[in-house]
Amino acid sequence: MTPAPRPPAVTVVGIGADGWPGLALASQDALRGAEVIIGGTRQLALLPGECGGERVPWPSPLRPAVPGLLAAHAGRRVAVLASGDPFFHGIGRALADELGPHALRVLPHPSSVSYACARLGWPVEDTGVVTLVGRPAARLAAALHDGRRLLVLSTGADTPAEVAALLRDRGYGPTRMRVLAQLGADAERHVDGTADTWDTDAACAVDPLNVIALDCRRAPGALRLSAAPGLPDEAYEHDGQLTKRHVRAATLAALAPAPGELLWDIGGGSGSIAIEWMRTHPSCRAVTVERDAVRAERIARNSDTLGVPALRVVRGAAPEALAGLPAPDAVFIGGGLTVPGLLDACWDALAPGGRLVANTVTLESEALLAERYRALGGELVRLAVAHAVPVGGFTGWRQAMPVTQWSVTKSGELS
Numbered sequence: 001m002t003p004a005p006r007p008p009a010v011t012v013v014g015i016g017a018d019g020w021p022g023l024a025l026a027s028q029d030a031l032r033g034a035e036v037i038i039g040g041t042r043q044l045a046l047l048p049g050e051c052g053g054e055r056v057p058w059p060s061p062l063r064p065a066v067p068g069l070l071a072a073h074a075g076r077r078v079a080v081l082a083s084g085d086p087f088f089h090g091i092g093r094a095l096a097d098e099l100g101p102h103a104l105r106v107l108p109h110p111s112s113v114s115y116a117c118a119r120l121g122w123p124v125e126d127t128g129v130v131t132l133v134g135r136p137a138a139r140l141a142a143a144l145h146d147g148r149r150l151l152v153l154s155t156g157a158d159t160p161a162e163v164a165a166l167l168r169d170r171g172y173g174p175t176r177m178r179v180l181a182q183l184g185a186d187a188e189r190h191v192d193g194t195a196d197t198w199d200t201d202a203a204c205a206v207d208p209l210n211v212i213a214l215d216c217r218r219a220p221g222a223l224r225l226s227a228a229p230g231l232p233d234e235a236y237e238h239d240g241q242l243t244k245r246h247v248r249a250a251t252l253a254a255l256a257p258a259p260g261e262l263l264w265d266i267g268g269g270s271g272s273i274a275i276e277w278m279r280t281h282p283s284c285r286a287v288t289v290e291r292d293a294v295r296a297e298r299i300a301r302n303s304d305t306l307g308v309p310a311l312r313v314v315r316g317a318a319p320e321a322l323a324g325l326p327a328p329d330a331v332f333i334g335g336g337l338t339v340p341g342l343l344d345a346c347w348d349a350l351a352p353g354g355r356l357v358a359n360t361v362t363l364e365s366e367a368l369l370a371e372r373y374r375a376l377g378g379e380l381v382r383l384a385v386a387h388a389v390p391v392g393g394f395t396g397w398r399q400a401m402p403v404t405q406w407s408v409t410k411s412g413e414l415s
Helices: 025-032 063-072 092-099 112-120 137-143 159-169 200-204 245-255 272-279 293-305 342-349 363-376
Strands: 010-015 036-039 054-057 078-083 104-107 128-131 149-153 176-181 189-194 210-215 262-266 285-290 312-315 330-333 355-360 379-383 386-391 394-399 403-409
Touching: 010 025, 010 092, 025 104, 063 092, 092 104, 112 149, 112 176, 112 210, 128 137, 137 149, 137 159, 137 293, 159 176, 159 210, 245 272, 245 330, 245 355, 245 379, 245 403, 262 272, 262 342, 272 285, 272 293, 272 330, 285 293, 293 312, 330 342, 342 355, 355 363, 363 379, 363 403
Parallel strands: 010 078, 010 104, 036 054, 036 078, 128 149, 262 285, 262 330, 285 312, 330 355
Antiparallel strands: 149 210, 176 189, 176 210, 355 403, 379 403, 386 394
């Protein structure tokens, strides 16, 4: 006989700016019956006196406090308040990670994105969403494309001015900005403008509970950055240590990034391979290892400018600097191939199915790659690029140094 399932330990109730009147009856009943109600101070203040449970505000920082608060109230009827949909950039993930989905009863409310799209007439499925809650504004840069519609989840009243400044800096000053505050509440208010003309005094008057809608428009003459690998070389600050555009595109194709995967970029130079790996999907992660302090700082600036500030820069020489790093899904070696033990350390770090790509322009490193190609297979190619340049009154080809590239997928151990 199958035992009856245990009742959920926690009820998660989504609530909007419209507060108690906007809740469904099931959500209201759950809050009335709770012995403990956990939520943000603003959310708790929206509840009427008929919700008689003990009210517990979340401390800051929130995430580390979740296990202790749940343990302190174990065995009681607990309700947790969430902003809108608990599983859309909300507390739902932390609760599911801690308790498991089976322990939760979730009563969602429309998210701020649903409200915003309803006000704007934007299809939700065609609208990009970037959250800046607890994250640097620089991550917005990776989502900017001419004609794209974006919703930015704001940290507070200062976020619109910060977003406007970033848009101007990245060449998107003509972008129309609409700040939608207190969505769904009687106090709902919209502020309209452009990044170029954004009035910081007006921005300061915006309610902290806001979403920013962007109709992205690139300024005339601003550098166009594609969603595909192979950004223009001038998108990077560099000292010449840069995997050039066409070779970079071929290298990213060989590395084959997929959502959630981690790259090791060995000999980061200007950080271009790691940066474009991370730009392929918001969940892609990368660690770049660079021994030169000036270049390491330059990589950090490039990652910030190009919208992937989460790129981890490790200053040090490989293979020693690889110790303790999380296991990669792919490894790119752009320098130092002849350093003893480097290639073996990178290969050993990969699990079966992991990819390794190495580029070189020297005969010594090319010989090493040819040796590994004979032992392990994969693909060995030579990439040659020539650019048309003036030759007197005519035009001719100028050949760049050819790049030898070895790419291989690990199927077993190094013999």
